[in-house]
Amino acid sequence: MKALLYREFVWFKRYFPDYLGMWAIQLGFSIGVVFMPAYISGSQAYVLSRLKTLYGVEFTAGGLIAFTLTLSSLIGVVALIVGDVFSTLYYEFRIAETNLTVMEASTLADFLFYNALGRSSLLCFFATLYLLALLPLIKGLEGLFLYLAVLALLLPASIVLGLLSSILALATITLTPVRRPWAIANLIPPILLASVGLYIPVELVPFLLRLVAYITPLPFVVEALQALLLFVGQPIILGYLTTLLVVYTLYLTVPIVLLRRAERWVRS
Amino acid sequence: MRLLKEVGRALLIGYGMFRMHLTSEVSSSLNALFWALLLLAPTILFTNEASTAVKVLLPAIVVANMLLLGSGLGMEYAVWLVGEGVLDDLRLSGVSVFYYTASTFPLELVVIGFLPFILSVLIISCYLGIGLAWFLSFNPFVLVASIPVIFAAEVFASTASCLLYLKNPFSRSLSGVIQIALLTIVFIPPKYLPVAFLDAVVPGLTAVEVLRLAYGSNTIPAGNLVASSTISTILFTALSILASRAVENHISRYGVEARY
Numbered sequence A: 001m002k003a004l005l006y007r008e009f010v011w012f013k014r015y016f017p018d019y020l021g022m023w024a025i026q027l028g029f030s031i032g033v034v035f036m037p038a039y040i041s042g043s044q045a046y047v048l049s050r051l052k053t054l055y056g057v058e059f060t061a062g063g064l065i066a067f068t069l070t071l072s073s074l075i076g077v078v079a080l081i082v083g084d085v086f087s088t089l090y091y092e093f094r095i096a097e098t099n100l101t102v103m104e105a106s107t108l109a110d111f112l113f114y115n116a117l118g119r120s121s122l123l124c125f126f127a128t129l130y131l132l133a134l135l136p137l138i139k140g141l142e143g144l145f146l147y148l149a150v151l152a153l154l155l156p157a158s159i160v161l162g163l164l165s166s167i168l169a170l171a172t173i174t175l176t177p178v179r180r181p182w183a184i185a186n187l188i189p190p191i192l193l194a195s196v197g198l199y200i201p202v203e204l205v206p207f208l209l210r211l212v213a214y215i216t217p218l219p220f221v222v223e224a225l226q227a228l229l230l231f232v233g234q235p236i237i238l239g240y241l242t243t244l245l246v247v248y249t250l251y252l253t254v255p256i257v258l259l260r261r262a263e264r265w266v267r268s
Numbered sequence B: 001m002r003l004l005k006e007v008g009r010a011l012l013i014g015y016g017m018f019r020m021h022l023t024s025e026v027s028s029s030l031n032a033l034f035w036a037l038l039l040l041a042p043t044i045l046f047t048n049e050a051s052t053a054v055k056v057l058l059p060a061i062v063v064a065n066m067l068l069l070g071s072g073l074g075m076e077y078a079v080w081l082v083g084e085g086v087l088d089d090l091r092l093s094g095v096s097v098f099y100y101t102a103s104t105f106p107l108e109l110v111v112i113g114f115l116p117f118i119l120s121v122l123i124i125s126c127y128l129g130i131g132l133a134w135f136l137s138f139n140p141f142v143l144v145a146s147i148p149v150i151f152a153a154e155v156f157a158s159t160a161s162c163l164l165y166l167k168n169p170f171s172r173s174l175s176g177v178i179q180i181a182l183l184t185i186v187f188i189p190p191k192y193l194p195v196a197f198l199d200a201v202v203p204g205l206t207a208v209e210v211l212r213l214a215y216g217s218n219t220i221p222a223g224n225l226v227a228s229s230t231i232s233t234i235l236f237t238a239l240s241i242l243a244s245r246a247v248e249n250h251i252s253r254y255g256v257e258a259r260y
Helices: A002-041 A044-055 A061-095 A099-105 A108-139 A141-175 A181-196 A207-213 A218-230 A236-267 B002-020 B022-045 B050-057 B059-078 B080-092 B097-128 B140-167 B171-186 B205-214 B222-254
Strands: none
Touching: A002 A044, A002 A061, A002 A108, A002 B022, A002 B050, A002 B171, A044 A061, A061 A099, A061 A108, A061 A141, A061 A181, A061 A218, A099 A108, A108 A141, A108 A236, A141 A181, A141 A218, A141 A236, A181 A207, A181 A218, A181 B022, A207 A218, A218 A236, B002 B022, B002 B097, B022 B050, B022 B059, B022 B097, B050 B059, B050 B097, B059 B080, B059 B097, B059 B140, B059 B171, B059 B205, B080 B222, B097 B140, B097 B222, B140 B171, B140 B205, B140 B222, B171 B205, B205 B222
């Protein structure tokens, strides 16, 4: 336990500046997608009316900022988790070679599951922390509840992402001669995020790109997040949440089954 | 003759470095493409006229990528090349950080600058159902004229990042924030800047506007742009040479601290 805590402490100390840098990216995107179209159109009013056409809901300027800020949290969640899983597994399996120790003491599937559970949850918390300061500032008490709802919605998604990234990272590290796995890790988040559109309705993304995104639960998460922000307190949200519950169950079960099978294959 | 020989040597070194970076180049190029899509698809969709928005925003991808690459090359020179004595070999051959960045520039401009731009044009057009005619109707002379302006911005990003990494213990987080700030700024059309000619002293802004001029979507008058691009090119090239010398002096005096 002491060793595990020390490992986490050293890791966070090493990468904390990256988490801060990620907040800058998230804020940059949130502000960019609101102000750049306003600059080009010459008016914020046009952007608001365009959004009304796209989503069928009246937006206010503050509501729009809260909308983009909240959706941008997914950028941090995806980028930090994928990057972290690849670099951790590469270091521990290729450089420190602790994989044998892990497999003697436990099972590979358990190790990866608990890694995804602990590390990904923490990273999800860090990636969304800026919302705790900004949402209450924009929306008051409602903003605080919104933050908690967003966190509750993103936590299972982060665990699923952690598991899926672990499978991909393990396959990359063990089955290919790649010497710079972070080149792959850096590529996955923008592909996934561009494939869900993030700030636009998912169905507007070209079909081929959307197919890539369905490898993960991200399209469902984005739809649920958008619905949560657009239809606060309305029963329509329940439909999205129920879908998400089914999706999370499915996306959690498949990687765990795959990992257990991979474990049997490795050990035999 | 001697100059030609020197240019040939620089291009050869640049080609060698480009081959060494090939995997990272392809990865960075695709990476930049998808980040740009994530930002620009909604931005264009939220504007009143998508065809104007693509001409104003997409040329910025070229410069944004070159600035990011420049900053990466500067960091590589100060941090990563130390391993296996590559930095020593380069410095013994007289390859300073300025030379290193300049020699890789021609190939990088094509692969990191223009390739993601072309791909983003194709994907965004497919995304939003915009025709490709605008993309093919550009002024080739202005496009060529943008190259020295882009070069000056990239070498400045590289040499300044390298110096920052050598001098500042917080450079890792600081450079991330500077990169984001620069990337956010290069997408803003200079006509919205509070002071005229401010674009000349912000790396990359003038370069983007010259590219916009090639597509007829410039936001400031062409006359002003000639003045600001000339100032920008001379200013950033001179600052880069000074920064590169400062890097050499620092390494000669203190060496390089390996930081990962």
